[in-house]
Amino acid sequence: MSELKHIISLRIENSIRNAVQATASRFYVRESDIYRFAINYMLKRFKCLHEDDFSGSDLLPLMLDIREELIGSLSLKKHQLFNILNGNNVHPDKFVAMSDIELLLTPQHLVKQRLQKIDDSPQSDVDTETWLKQYLLEKYQSPSLQDSSDTQTQSSN
Numbered sequence: 001m002s003e004l005k006h007i008i009s010l011r012i013e014n015s016i017r018n019a020v021q022a023t024a025s026r027f028y029v030r031e032s033d034i035y036r037f038a039i040n041y042m043l044k045r046f047k048c049l050h051e052d053d054f055s056g057s058d059l060l061p062l063m064l065d066i067r068e069e070l071i072g073s074l075s076l077k078k079h080q081l082f083n084i085l086n087g088n089n090v091h092p093d094k095f096v097a098m099s100d101i102e103l104l105l106t107p108q109h110l111v112k113q114r115l116q117k118i119d120d121s122p123q124s125d126v127d128t129e130t131w132l133k134q135y136l137l138e139k140y141q142s143p144s145l146q147d148s149s150d151t152q153t154q155s156s157n
Contacts (some may be wrong), residue, residue, distance in 0.1 A: 010035075049084070056094030057140040059085050063104055064133055071105055078102050100136065 012020075024031045048054040048062060063070065063085070070076050076084075078101050085096045099118070106114055112128045119135050126134070 052088055055088045056085055056090040056096050057136075058094060060096065060136055060140060064129075064136070067104055067129075068108075071107060076105065078105055081105060094140075096140070100139070103132065 020034050021031055024034045027034070045066075046062070048059065063081070070081065078098065081101050081104065082096075082098060085101065090096075103111065103114055108128065111132055115128070115131055115135060119131070
């Protein structure tokens with residue numbers, strides 16, 4: 001049995017459409033196939049947002065991975081991200097502080113300055129994103145953040 005399909009309208013910049021068309025051409029598929037692929041890919045990555053068990057610090061690895069998109073594409077505000085992370089009756093052990101939510105939404109060039117003010121163990125030998133992940137890992141002691149940090153360390157070696 002096939003699901004009912006809907007036609008949607010979407011506004012995108014010319015540069016994005018050109019990139020989609022070039023990708024479709026390279027894959028020998030229709031432009032609409034690339035849009036469907038992109039939506040399905042994104043929904044799979046965000047699957048944890050549909051599970052009530054995932055809340056608070058459980059969602060930090062995802063938010064760290066999409067940090068630039070949160071700032072640029074989605075233009076999320078701190079209260080919106082607070083509700084995404086802490087809105088589902090989060091367990092007190094998983095609660096993410098507003099100051100750390102603000103840190104997630106802070107532009108790259110300002111994160112280092114903020115971390116220097118709040119982190120007791122300054123890290124001058126690592127890049128800012130790694131320092132941010134380490135800071136949040138230490139503060140929230142999240143195993144999934146540890147896995148993410150280990151994977152990044154291994155891939156950079």
